Amino acid sequence: MTAPLIDPFQRAVNYLRVSVTDRCDFRCVYCMAENMTFLPKKELLTLEELDRLCTSFVDLGVEKLRITGGEPLVRRDIMTFFNAMGRHLESGKLKELTVTTNGSQLEKYADQLYAAGVRRINISLDTIDEAKFAEITRWGRLPQVLKGIDAAQKAGLRVKINAVALKGFNEDELIPITQWCASRDMDLTWIEVMPMGDLGNEDRLDQYWALSDLRNTLRQAYTLTDLAERTGGPARYVRLEETGQKIGFITPLTHNFCESCNRVRLTCTGQLFMCLGQEDMYDLREPLRASADNAMIEDAIRAAIRLKPKGHDFDYSRQKVDGQMTRHMSHTGG
Secondary structure, X not given: XXXXXXXXXXXXXXXXXXXXXXXXXXXXXXXXXXXXXXXXXXXXXXXXXXXXXXXXXXXXXXXXXXXXXXXXXXXXXXXHHHHHHHHHHHHOOOOEEEEEEOOOOHHXXXXXXXXXXXXXXXXXXXXXXXXXXXXXXXXXXXXXXXXXXXXXXXXXXXXXXXXXXXXXXXXXXXXXXHHHHHHOOOEEEEEEOOOEOOOOOOOHHHHEOOHHHHXXXXXXXXXXXXXXXXXOOOOEEEEEOOOOEEEEEEOOOOOOOHHHOOEEEXXXXXXXXXXXXXXXXXXXXXXXXXXXXXXXXXXXXXXXXXXXXXXXXXXXXXXXOOOXXXXXXXXXXX
């Protein structure tokens, strides 16, 4: 039996997030500069290479695979990759194949994703006001996303909305978004804005809205019950007793969530980041392309896991307006 992936702090690594592209059809103000310079396509792993790497991780005990970007569904022929990963669901090695998306392409792909074995998706959506949506995404259009959500639910996909808490932008939508998700039977998770990448003229200190404040505001309208539930991720959950909703909070800044971290992130260029909030990475592209022997890849993966740090370095205490991590979230994969 293959030994599981265990990091230096005795945490089992069984969750891989894979960025299949750094490109996106939106330009969200907390994620990208408006005039982004994307990676040359020749630097990206091919879909076949992504398959080989992900298969190696699955063989080493990874049970959950989340496909991210950029916007993963804008990559050409991406369903070829999803269908290939579906074989690991059929074998029982992979327990879950899921995706994080901005929803723009779901009207086209929802049925195909379900057919490939995807059952849950996360949709990044920070406002349900059409004008504000156009403002924050720069290039996005809310009706397109809403049609995607309709298609996803019709296809049988369980939808969770991920909303980044942005001070002065969506504070007044806390209750409306909560009510809207309840009306559509969608889970909702709020995320603190993370200091990653230079955004040009955007100021993250002005954007930062602590989820402790958000939670206190929510408590004024609802009865909150803390849940012990964990989904293998960093979110803490509460139940709103009046609606029965489950609301998640991801708080990398006001609450360090590293003690139970079980994931690593693979970029579209084959770099493995053992921590979202650290710059250290391990290059898997070189051994991938150097040999047809998968043993070399597995040795490289194990070597990388041995370097996984105890926790991240996200911190706004230095009062810097730029991102502390030089890479953008779109490169690492959310």
